[in-house]
Amino acid sequence: MQDPQPTILSLDVGDVLLGRYRLERIIGLGGMGAVWLAADITLDHTVAIKVLPAVLSRDKRAAARLKEEARRNLALTHPHIVRLHTFEQDPARADAAFLVMQYIEGHTLNDLLADHPGGLPLEEVEPWAEQIAAAIDFAHAKGILHRDIKPGNIIIEASTGLAYLMDFGIACEARDTMTRVTGQQDSSGTLPYMSPQQLMGRNHSSNDIYSFAATLYEALCGEPPFTTGDIAYQIREVAPEPPAGVVSELSAALLAGLAKQVEDRPSSCHALLSGAARSTVAPPGAAGPAHLARKQVEFAPGVVAEFVYIDAPTVAPDGFLMGSPASEEDRHDIEVQHRVKLTRGYWMQTTEVTQDQWTAVMGSNPSRF
Template sequence: MTEVGALLAGRYRLERRLGSGGMGVVWLATDELLQRPVAAKQLNAADGTNQALVEEARQRAMREGRIAARLHHPNAVAVHDVIEQDGFPVLIMEYLPSRSLAEVLAEKGRMTPGAVASMGAQAAAALDAAHAAGITHRDMKPGNILIGDDGTAKITDFGISHAADDVAVTRTGIIAGTPAYLSPEVARGHAPTPASDVYSLGATLYAAVEGAPPFGDDAENSIALLHEVAAGAFRPPQLAGVLAPVLTRMLHVDPAQRPTPAQASEALRAVVSGAPSPLPPAPVPDHAQPTVPAAAVAGPARESTRLDGRPVPEPEPVRSRRWIYLSAGAAAVVLVALAFLLPTLGQEETPPEPVFAPAELERVVSDYYALLPEHPANAWTRLGAGMQAQGREGYEGFWSSVSEVRIVEPPAVGAPNTVRVAIELVMPGGTRITEQHQLGLRGARQPLIESDAVLNSSTSTPPPPPRPAPPEKDTPKHPPGKQKGPGSEQGHNGNKGKGEDD
């Protein structure tokens, strides 16, 4: 069945070869009974001499057909039929005129956060349906997401997926999946779970918006790549903008802290619409919480560790007041001592203002400008009380007069809780205003933009269109009776000139 024009099962006519992968070759075929195009996936039996491997591959393909036939979702490629040709199974699948995400990224390099969020919301919805059917995909990656001509995204290739009630046929010791998109727990040898699919989808979306997977794509040294994936410490997204918080949750090293596919789909749709994220903040691990001593201890302050790994000194312990009660001094001395100590004690008990990690501050600023000018109401929630005190009506009125906002110099932290960024405002008439801002951020739990100072600004106005050349004019003629030639006494019409007697 390797020739164009071959007829399978008396029904499916092969038209042309679409592509190939580890499991086999995919053909475009015509279902002559229903008169519709289909994709025929032929089992790859390259090692025909090893009957054990051939039988295992046959079981894999049959299992893929049984599993995929359970799944009916608009964002999952449907399997219509499973047939046998020359003793090997052939899957007859829905044909989608499309390109894989891998092909799109190979051409474009990366995609915009909005396009990635739209694609991811569709893929997450399909995963939700698959998990409800007891299916774990196990190999989410750019090559297994198809993007149709109309923007529809569909998951394909459940060839190495695992159904909870199916007998596993993957050989012992083989990690199924692509290293750059595996979850940390799978890279450490644990069995794949639905949470692993969420991580792999997050890694796929990360690659689409950042231009590379979270841990790179070192195909030549997959063992070293697996070690990095297993450690789970990836580079925070730099170009994702408002998509970054959702990606960070999907890529959480703890599977229990990742969103479900349904939650991820909802959060990604919120990114597309500009609505606030429905995902609650991830709980902070106990070991990352700063510890305040319960009793007074003399000596230098100890250090605890933030989530970003930066050491932060703990608050100074509150001084003990036991000496007041143990003192044998008179009541007057006690009162004087208390009056002296109260202001100091009150200051010591005030918690210090948190210093946020540079990556978090830069992400907040990127997210803020990514919402403008289309979603000023959502951007308003990123402002602290100091900025909001200037009035919401004027704020939204200003941004309604801006056509486009572009970040021309990425946000960068220069001092604690201070970010500098350069933006370009494009006005309706084409005028461009380039400004460098210094933003101050504060917050009890998350940073908000509390101040905004414009350090410098420049304006460029498009040159006016060239004025059309004035049309050539004929020499104007004087009205009759007004023009006199030299020595003439009469006008053109024979009347007497002005001032002559009748």
């Protein structure tokens, strides 16, 4: 079959697209196109330009689909998402299709892991994990999926250390369109980071949560959950090993994100990190309920109980003053201040009780309490 992208490498340094974007050097190259550092001559600033495979440019329906996907992505204005400026085609170059994007000078997480094959320390991973989680959840709230979250699509800015998520949906749409146009089979995503549902072609926000968990797993351990053998089979059927050298609470959160079934994964990337956060927030040796979740357990045939888990770290036993000081205005006689000593620890919820939590535990409407 003919090479689906014969014109990508024929572009040269100094070429100007649409009379506006002067190509300076290639900064990325993959199956779905070449990424160039370019100068926007009109606005006098630096941009990144992704030139898509020529076969997509020549197909009007394919180009229209990519243009529509790009239009949807214009809604993704977030501090940790690489901004898409526009989708263009250059009639002087056989309608070559390209994306004009924000340029972030830095290194991808994939590059950083190449220099740290055993994984990165938690304190280094934690800030960008929170930033990328916020970006993914923001996109999901807009009804937009990424579909290819992986270390290669996360860039850490050199000057600030801030993390950005790249290629939001565009690369996957290009792959899907390439399959339709050329007949060459491909998948939306990168295999080691794909959920069982994504392997089957089912689009769901939980696919991104799985991919985010697999990316965090690799960031901390140096490799994704499955790396050898029949990876697709393992993703569908084999439980991943707990990440080596990772504290139990964080390990449990990652494994929850890598659950085979959608309903067993956290509902958002923020929820995944909320479970992981207990590894750094809870006091040493503390054991308490997890974030709000429900699980049914059969104690005996026909007898089923439902457990509700709520985020509530332990508080060590101590003393405190109860009552009001004598100097307090309008103090009642029964409010004499006295010291109370607690001899046993207790759990204290990290947030106020929500209606959902009250209903889950009490089975009633809290407004009627």
